[in-house]
Amino acid sequence: MNPFFKKFSEKFIEGLLMISGTVTSLTVVLIVFFLFKEGISVFNKKAVEEGYVIAVNKSNKVNSISPEDIKNIFDQKITSWKDLGGKDSIILFRLEDISTYFTDEQIGENFERLPACISRVVDSIPQIFAFFPEKYMDKNFKGKEIEAGKISFNTFFGGKEWFPTAQPAAQLGAKPLILGTLWVSLGAILLALPLGLAAAIYMSEIAKDKVRRVMKPLIELLAGIPSVVYGFFGLVVIVPAIQKLFNLPVGETGLAGSIILGIMALPTIITISEDAMRNTPRSMKEASLALGASKWQTICRVVIPHSISGITAAAILGIGRAIGETMAVLMVTGNAAVIPHSILEPMRTIPATIAAELGEAPNGGVHYKALFALGCILFVMTLVINLTVEFITGSKKYKKH
Amino acid sequence: MLKLESKQVNFYYGSSPALKDINLEMESNTVTALIGPSGCGKSTYLRLFNRMNDLIDNTKLTGEVLIDGIDIYKKGINVDTLRKMTGMVFQKPNPFPKSIFENVAYGLRVNGITDKQFIEERVETTIKQVVLWDEVKDKLKKSAFELSGGQQQRLCIARALAIQPSVILMDEPTSALDPISTSKVEELIHELKSKYTIVIVTHNMQQAARVSDHTAFFYLGELVEVGTTKKIFTNPTQEKTQNYITGRFG
Ligand SMILES: Nc1ncnc2c1ncn2[C@@H]1O[C@H](COP(=O)(O)OP(=O)(O)OP(=O)(O)O)[C@@H](O)[C@H]1O
Ligand SMILES: [Mg+2]
Numbered sequence: 286m287n288p289f290f291k292k293f294s295e296k297f298i299e300g301l302l303m304i305s306g307t308v309t310s311l312t313v314v315l316i317v318f319f320l321f322k323e324g325i326s327v328f329n330k331k332a333v334e335e336g337y338v339i340a341v342n343k344s345n346k347v348n349s350i351s352p353e354d355i356k357n358i359f360d361q362k363i364t365s366w367k368d369l370g371g372k373d374s375i376i377l378f379r380l381e382d383i384s385t386y387f388t389d390e391q392i393g394e395n396f397e398r399l400p401a402c403i404s405r406v407v408d409s410i411p412q413i414f415a416f417f418p419e420k421y422m423d424k425n426f427k428g429k430e431i432e433a434g435k436i437s438f439n440t441f442f443g444g445k446e447w448f449p450t451a452q453p454a455a456q457l458g459a460k461p462l463i464l465g466t467l468w469v470s471l472g473a474i475l476l477a478l479p480l481g482l483a484a485a486i487y488m489s490e491i492a493k494d495k496v497r498r499v500m501k502p503l504i505e506l507l508a509g510i511p512s513v514v515y516g517f518f519g520l521v522v523i524v525p526a527i528q529k530l531f532n533l534p535v536g537e538t539g540l541a542g543s544i545i546l547g548i549m550a551l552p553t554i555i556t557i558s559e560d561a562m563r564n565t566p567r568s569m570k571e572a573s574l575a576l577g578a579s580k581w582q583t584i585c586r587v588v589i590p591h592s593i594s595g596i597t598a599a600a601i602l603g604i605g606r607a608i609g610e611t612m613a614v615l616m617v618t619g620n621a622a623v624i625p626h627s628i629l630e631p632m633r634t635i636p637a638t639i640a641a642e643l644g645e646a647p648n649g650g651v652h653y654k655a656l657f658a659l660g661c662i663l664f665v666m667t668l669v670i671n672l673t674v675e676f677i678t679g680s681k682k683y684k685k686h
Numbered sequence: 687m688l689k690l691e692s693k694q695v696n697f698y699y700g701s702s703p704a705l706k707d708i709n710l711e712m713e714s715n716t717v718t719a720l721i722g723p724s725g726c727g728k729s730t731y732l733r734l735f736n737r738m739n740d741l742i743d744n745t746k747l748t749g750e751v752l753i754d755g756i757d758i759y760k761k762g763i764n765v766d767t768l769r770k771m772t773g774m775v776f777q778k779p780n781p782f783p784k785s786i787f788e789n790v791a792y793g794l795r796v797n798g799i800t801d802k803q804f805i806e807e808r809v810e811t812t813i814k815q816v817v818l819w820d821e822v823k824d825k826l827k828k829s830a831f832e833l834s835g836g837q838q839q840r841l842c843i844a845r846a847l848a849i850q851p852s853v854i855l856m857d858e859p860t861s862a863l864d865p866i867s868t869s870k871v872e873e874l875i876h877e878l879k880s881k882y883t884i885v886i887v888t889h890n891m892q893q894a895a896r897v898s899d900h901t902a903f904f905y906l907g908e909l910v911e912v913g914t915t916k917k918i919f920t921n922p923t924q925e926k927t928q929n930y931i932t933g934r935f936g
Contacts, residue, residue, distance in 0.1 A: 494743060568780040571741070571776070572842070576769065576797075576846070577770035577796060590782075
């Protein structure tokens with residue numbers, strides 16, 4: 286070949302490789318940037334529905350009310366200003382309540398005098414808590430507009446309630462979802478790890494080569510089944526079984542999710558830890574047997590210690606798979622956004638929440654941003670897991686040399 | 687006294703024969719070297735004596751393999767007990783991913799010994815036996831991987847000696863070592879001879895000549911010639927042996 290052409294084509298391929306490498310890294314960075322930009326901006330938002338205002342009488346000492354308290358006032362769980370640092374009981378005023386104070390005529394046919402009427406109501410009743418659309422705000426409003434508190438870090442991570450469509454203030458407590466995710470994933474790994482390890486030990490140390498040649502592709506096939514199919518299986522087989530077995534009102538529980546996720550994590554755990562075990566030098570196993578150790582002693586004392594970092598990596602990657610899984614979990618866990626007390630309760634995980642709610646959350650609204658913030662939490666969780674794997678496998682390399 | 691013996695031994699991997707009609711006797715407290723070109727069946731033969739070939743699927747053995755006059759392949763033989771009687775040293779140093787101390791203690795522990803003081807004493811005497819004590823006495827708790835290749839191999843010999851076998855099988859124990867480490871291991875073989883029966887596979891003719899009392903020459907699965915090392919190296923009866931030891935093939 287022409288040496289010039291050869292050199293040129295080498296440079297060209299090099300350039301292509303560099304470009305594709307750069308593009309991939311940039312995409313990753315972009316995705317992360319976008320996710321966090323959207324997610325973090327939830328903390329700039331007010332939980333109160335857009336276009337609405339909350340107002341109180343000028344004499345009221347309360348200046349700001351948190352989203353949770355706003356909801357509690359509406360639900361009449363808080364009925365007195367004393368709970369918020371004021372005095373007397375609260376009189377709730379919604380737009381439709383205007384008819385109890387003014388006649389249709391006073392308001393006007395086209396609501397042209399409505400702003401003035403609202404202003405008068407708020408001015409005349411000291412205990413009032415008024416909630417109405419911003420467009421009916423009078424130009425010289427005589428009440429005091431309340432600063433609806435921004436969504437804070439604390440309420441987001443510590444809030445016990447996830448009810449993003451609640452009126453008038455969205456309840457964005459991610460705690461039940463974080464806990465749900467952790468419970469379901471933990472359950473999954475507790476089921477999958479012993480089972481997966483047993484299978485890996487069987488395949489790498491005990492099974493005849495023929496058996497292994499059949500089993501391994503089958504297990505790898507398990508990894509290729511779409512998660513909806515797992516979900517169906519769970520819904521049809523596992524959910525009713527759990528309901529019967531534990532005599533529950535519903536079978537859609539965290540446990541059902543854990544079982545399905547456990548099954549889904551099995552191929553990862555089995556193949557990776559089996560590979561690690563098969564990497565144990567044959568001579569090392571033979572040395573153990575030659576010293577009179579039994580097969581089991583050899584497995585426990587030589588094979589497992591030798592492949593421990595691979596096994597750990599397998600477990601952690603399995604958890605990673607479980608944490609991020611969406612569809613199957615959505616189908617079998619019951620999706621109740623409450624703080625779970627036992628694995629036999631319905632639970633809702635972060636990915637399931639995002640998948641189920643993103644379609645109905647208005648673009649750019651609080652709910653929408655809150656879902657992105659959930660995405661950030663998920664991202665951080667998986668990142669921590671991946672870094673742990675990196676650390677473990679990295680430290681192993683260090684030890685070997 | 688006759689220690690190791692094989693009578694009319696044939697061994698097959700699947701259907702292909704690896705050993706053909708091997709008749710060989712080895713006396714107690716002697717060193718026998720197995721030599722021959724690659725693939726001639728030396729390792730296969732060596733591994734018959736601690737039944738390591740049992741681990742390989744699809745193999746077949748006919749004939750008798752005897753230790754102390756007992757057929758070790760007959761029914762009712764406890765393989766784990768048999769393997770305790772025969773220590774093995776492999777081609778490459780293969781310490782366990784454990785501390786230096788635990789490597790030597792391993793054989794004792796898997797055989798159910800828990801007496802801490804006993805284990806400590808045995809580990810120390812065996813490491814001294816392989817002349818490694820001064821080099822490792824301060825770092826017994828450190829990983830065995832931190833030792834040099836030669837030190838690791840001596841550790842592996844210590845590991846095999848710790849359970850006090852009567853036979854030591856060595857499969858090219860110095861092929862991964864530098865000359866100094868090699869001569870240390872050879873010295874060790876000399877010393878061990880007084881207590882153990884040693885069979886060593888080697889590709890190094892000088893080594894065979896230096897360390898062994900008897901030499902057996904294998905070729906294509908057959909035992910071509912066996913005799914005192916002196917005779918094999920100075921006056922072999924077979925032409926093939928002559929050609930091999932003078933380096934004309936192999
Ligand atoms: N696990 C096995 N499965 C099938 N065939 C084997 C196996 N191990 C060895 N063999 C065959 O048996 C024959 C003897 O092998 P063996 O390892 O005993 O030779 P060797 O003399 O030790 O050779 P080397 O000097 O290269 O170590 C060879 O032809 C080899 O291909
Ligand atoms: Mg060999």
